[in-house]
Amino acid sequence: MRIRIIDTDGSLMAQPGVMAMCAATGGDVVAARDLAPRLRLLAARDALAALAARLGPPEAGEITFIGSGDFHHLSLLLATRHARALSIVHFDNHPDWVRFPASLNCGSWVARALEEPQVRRVVTIGPASPDIEAPQLKGATMEALRSGRLELHAWTGLETFYAGPAFENAGASAAAGIARDGLKWRGLAGDDWRARIDAIAARLPDAPVWITLDKDVLGTGEAVTNWDQGRLTLDAVLEAIGTIAAHRPLLGMDVCGDYSPEGSLGMFRSLLARLDRSQRPVPQGDGASVNEATNLRILAAMGALLQ
Incomplete structure (x- = not known):
């Protein structure tokens, strides 16, 4: 397993155990703080191209840490730079499936991934946020849900209004109960x-599987993030990844959800942040130590799975 750290925000550099493990296993740190203002929440094309050039050629079996969940959309770059068919399994408290605006941002990257022909399927596991309520009214990529190219497995069962023709998701029919007047996620x-x-x-x-883990899918005892958080445990996530690896080879993995101050975002990114997430106060206590303990557990578990 090769460890790579994209230093977008300094959050991982403040975790000495993670940095030591990266160095001990021959990993590397990709400097990206200069690009971060043009990558945070929304990726500017020139900044994304500059980051891609710094990453160099892809290698199978890498695990990449990218800092705050504000940079989760970098997952699409990391997965699709492997020029082969793949599926993406996505652990997150949010679906990240919004089609508009037609940009690469932390709320739309799943929709952008589904536009790539090499991406066979995206499976999102664990959302407990209100984003999954009335998805058709919030710009979700409903066509992919209907076709089964996108599966979503919410944490809790939720009846949500669906205005339109009968809804059927062939790929996830076992995961959703369908009623004439609505859609019910099977929690x-x-x-x-x-x-x-x-x-x-x-x-x-x-096809091989790319794993992407946003630690905001975990409770606050196991992660301190910039976003509202979910209900999964790290044990459950790691067990799930092990099960997936028993069925399909793992191509690689990325991890985000470390906390960092957002700083000055500019007018458009500030608006995007206010629309896309519940604002949380600066966390109390040492969030870095909580996140580091979780990151080290992830590395220990993935060492046997990413070869």
């Missing part, structure tokens, strides 16, 4: 976790 909470994940893994297309 993960209280369900048989192993059976659900095993079924998800068994349905994956015959």
Whole structure:
């Protein structure tokens, strides 16, 4: 396993255990703080191209840490620079599936991924945020849900208004109960976790899998993030990744969800931030130590899975 750190915001540089493990395993640090103002929340094309050039050629079996969840859309660059068919399994408290604006941002990168022909399927696991309510009214990529190229497995069962023709998601029909007047997500909470994940893994297309983990899918005891947080445990996430790896080869993984102050975002990014997320206060205590403990557990588990 090769460890790579994209230093967007200094959050990982403040984790000595992670930095030591990166160095000990021959990993590298990609300097990107100069690009961060043009990458945070929304990726400017020139900044994204500059980052791609700094990354160099891709290698299978890499795990890349990218800092705050404000940079989660960099996952698309990391996954698709591998010029081959793949599926993406996405652990997140948010669906990141918005089609508009037609840019690469932290709320739209899943929709952008589904525009890439090499991406066979995206499976999102764990959202507990209000973003999944009335998805058709919030710009979600409904066509991909209907076709099964996008599966979403919410944390809690939720009946949500759906205005339009009968909704059917062939790829995730076992994960959603359909009513004439609405869509009901079948929640993960209280369900048989192993059976659900095993079924998800068994349905994956015959292609390698890219894993992307936003730590805001975890509770506050295991992550301190810039976003509202979900209900999954790290044990559950790591168990799920192990199950997926037993069905399909893992191409690589990225991890975000470390905390960093957002600083000055400019007018457009500030507006995007206010529209796209519940604002949270600066966390109390040492968020870096909480995140470092979780990152080290991720590295210990993934060492046996990413070869």
